[in-house]
Amino acid sequence: MTTVIRNRVKELRSIRGWTQQQLADAVGVSRQSINSIERDRYVPSLLLALNFARTFDLSVDQIFTLEGKK
Numbered sequence: 001m002t003t004v005i006r007n008r009v010k011e012l013r014s015i016r017g018w019t020q021q022q023l024a025d026a027v028g029v030s031r032q033s034i035n036s037i038e039r040d041r042y043v044p045s046l047l048l049a050l051n052f053a054r055t056f057d058l059s060v061d062q063i064f065t066l067e068g069k070k
Contacts (some may be wrong), residue, residue, distance in 0.1 A: 004067045010038040012056050027051040
């Protein structure tokens, strides 16, 4: 079984009307990192996940979910 982490970063960013650059500035990473996270090409560190949670005012598990694949 392969474990996959899904995220709602793009959805949450869009709801707030933020650009990738605005979100990147808010959490302290590059716009390219935001793009990679939104496309599920990069799994953020725990510290970055906590920064997303603080920025979106949500819990980490409301943004990131662990899914199993068979």
